[in-house]
Amino acid sequence: MSYLMTISPDFAPELIAGWYIFNTWLQKQLGEGIHLELFNDFESQREAIRNNQIDIIYANPFDASMLIREKGFTALVRPVGKQDEAVIAVNAARSVEQVEDLRPGIRIASTDDPDVHMMGMIMLEPADLNVENTERSVVDSYIIVAKQLIRNEADVGFFLKEAFDNLSNFTREQLKPLVESEISIIHHSLLIGPRLAAQQDRIRELLLHMTADPKGAGVLESLGFQGWEHIDEEDVEFMIDLMDTLV
Amino acid sequence: MQDMSLDDIVGNPREYELTFYDGSSRKVYVTEIEAPYPDGKLIVSRTDKAGIITHVNRAFVEMSGYSKEELVNQPHYILRHPDMPRAAYRDLWDTVEAGKKWHGYVKNLRKDGGYYLVYATVIPNIRNGEVVGYTSVRRKPSPRKMAEALTLYAQMLLEEQA
Ligand SMILES: Cc1cc2nc3c(=O)[nH]c(=O)nc-3n(C[C@H](O)[C@H](O)[C@H](O)COP(=O)(O)O)c2cc1C
Numbered sequence: 001m002s003y004l005m006t007i008s009p010d011f012a013p014e015l016i017a018g019w020y021i022f023n024t025w026l027q028k029q030l031g032e033g034i035h036l037e038l039f040n041d042f043e044s045q046r047e048a049i050r051n052n053q054i055d056i057i058y059a060n061p062f063d064a065s066m067l068i069r070e071k072g073f074t075a076l077v078r079p080v081g082k083q084d085e086a087v088i089a090v091n092a093a094r095s096v097e098q099v100e101d102l103r104p105g106i107r108i109a110s111t112d113d114p115d116v117h118m119m120g121m122i123m124l125e126p127a128d129l130n131v132e133n134t135e136r137s138v139v140d141s142y143i144i145v146a147k148q149l150i151r152n153e154a155d156v157g158f159f160l161k162e163a164f165d166n167l168s169n170f171t172r173e174q175l176k177p178l179v180e181s182e183i184s185i186i187h188h189s190l191l192i193g194p195r196l197a198a199q200q201d202r203i204r205e206l207l208l209h210m211t212a213d214p215k216g217a218g219v220l221e222s223l224g225f226q227g228w229e230h231i232d233e234e235d236v237e238f239m240i241d242l243m244d245t246l247v
Numbered sequence: 248m249q250d251m252s253l254d255d256i257v258g259n260p261r262e263y264e265l266t267f268y269d270g271s272s273r274k275v276y277v278t279e280i281e282a283p284y285p286d287g288k289l290i291v292s293r294t295d296k297a298g299i300i301t302h303v304n305r306a307f308v309e310m311s312g313y314s315k316e317e318l319v320n321q322p323h324y325i326l327r328h329p330d331m332p333r334a335a336y337r338d339l340w341d342t343v344e345a346g347k348k349w350h351g352y353v354k355n356l357r358k359d360g361g362y363y364l365v366y367a368t369v370i371p372n373i374r375n376g377e378v379v380g381y382t383s384v385r386r387k388p389s390p391r392k393m394a395e396a397l398t399l400y401a402q403m404l405l406e407e408q409a
Contacts, residue, residue: 099286123287125366126387181287184304237374238382242291245348245368245384 002033003055003196006048008188009039010060010113012163013141018222019058025219026056029206030199042112055193060084061186062114065240073191075236076204077228084188085161085181086119091149092176099126099179102156104133109145109154112138118246119181120158142167150174185242189231204230248325250274255312256360263329267322277329280361282310290365290385293372298323298340301380312358323383328356332403343371343381352388352396364393 005026007019016038023036034056039045046063048054049071059067061084067073090096106129110117121130137154139145142163148154150171161180164172190207192200210216211227220227248271253260260276267273290310293302303311303318311318311326318325327336331354342349349369354362365385371378 122386125389126284126286128389128391130389179286182285182306183287183289185289185291237372238293241370241372241382242289242384245370245382 001195002035004048004053005034005036005056006039006045006054007036007058008060008063009042009045010111010116010160011038011058012166012224015222015224018219018224021222022219025215026203026206030203042114052193055196056190057193058188058190060113060115060188061239061243062118064189064191064236065243067191067193068236068240072194072197074197074200075189075191075231075233076200077207078187078189078231079223079225080227080229082162082187082225083184084115084119084186085183086116086123087159087161087164087177087180088120088123089146089149089157089159089164089175089177090155091152092174094155094176096176096178099123102127102129102178104129106134106155107153108134108136108156108158109139109148110136110158111140111142111145113160115186115243116158116160119183119186122246123179123181124156143171146171146175185239187239189236190228248273248322251276251358251360255358258360260360265324265327265329267324267327269322275327275329275356276360277356277362278360280359282312282357282361282363284363284365284387285310286387288387291382292318292323293380293382294323295380296378298381300325310357310363311355312361317358326355328354328362330354330362330397330400330404332400332407334403334407335400339369343369346371346373346378352393353385354397354400364388366393 005023020036023034027034096102110120142159145157145159146167149157192203207228208230210220250273256276258278258280260278263275265273265275288306290306291304292300292307294300300318300321300323303315308315335351339349351367353365353367356362366388367383367385369381369383372380372382
């Protein structure tokens with residue numbers, strides 16, 4: 001039997017090779033055929049999930065909720081120390097110092113990452129801003145969010161904190177962060193579907209021991225991860241409850 | 248529940264006697280000092296089905312002024328501010344006990360007598376089809392909606408006291 005693996009479409013493009021390396025490593029370890037399929041956007045990935053095509057997924061916290069509660073997936077591990085946090089930034093030349101200085105009618109640039117967009121909108125609430133009195137343009141990458149701010153095509157941009165920190169110095173210097181989330185509970189996680197449920201313990205053990213094995217450690221490095229950490233059911237349920245209070 | 252202690256109070260307090268749903272009461276001291284909501288943070292707590300605190304996050308500890316040890320295993324009314332009408336909490340409990348999500352603007356009382364303002368969402372935690380407790384997540388409120396809520400609460404309080 002062959003399985004299908006996918007990763008949340010908000011992955012950093014420079015890590016694509018890393019995910020292919022991970023996929024190859026996992027197939028070897030498990031002795032199973034696993035095809036890695038990348039989707040360009042969340043909608044097409046969700047379509048595949050709805051059609052029960054996916055067996056392993058590195059999932060955005062938003063999708064994790066649907067996968068676990070509606071599709072019988074189990075969360076196995078999360079990358080050590082990686083949290084999803086959002087940053088709201090403006091053009092550095094703007095005379096805006098805090099979110100409360102923003103006014104109705106502003107144009108927001110964001111990607112289709114559902115969790116980052118949600119956190120961004122929550123952080124605009126203290127300025128009485130919401131979907132009704134703002135405009136949104138959805139762009140393909142955080143680089144484009146930055147460009148729109150620099151060209152004054154957008155007034156505020158929402159970034160995944162990690163993506164903001166990874167912008168070039170030249171780009172970042174032209175931007176001014178106004179607020180950063182400090183939620184600590186929201187993170188991506190690796191989930192398996194019902195067809196792999198019987199192998200759950202084995203896969204988790206393999207992942208948790210990657211750091212101890214030289215090959216595994218190299219694979220982790222290509223993903224930019226320090227390692228995987230175990231998550232139990234209650235950890236994930238708690239994260240999903242928390243996401244539920246935010247939507 | 249233990250009365251608040253004047254030793255913990257910062258500023259010039261008014262004194263109130265609050266009575267809770269379980270019949271217990273508490274002397275509280277209240278000042279007009281607002282602790283500003285920290286940008287970007289969520290204040291998170293969980294309770295059991297009876298409203299006894301089981302978990303708090305760091306932002307909760309910082310904003311309430313209590314230590315984690317002083318909070319866990321206490322009823323959530325430890326934060327009850329006398330400016331909040333009873334009806335608001337009745338609505339909260341009716342909603343979550345019916346298995347639904349509750350949203351509302353809340354003024355909470357700190358250990359030092361000051362207060363902080365939040366927009367709170369409370370949901371039932373459902374595990375294997377059963378409610379095992381509740382989670383509340385608070386965020387920085389829209390100032391306009393917060394002001395509207397406080398005006399409404401003041402009217403509701405007058406009616407409750409009438
Ligand atoms: C998850 C959860 C969180 C709550 N958070 C608060 C809170 O932050 N402040 C508060 O005064 N009451 C909170 N309550 C409501 C209290 O349980 C209580 O109903 C309220 O303080 C009023 O007290 P009373 O019901 O005894 O009149 C919370 C309840 C639940 C279930």
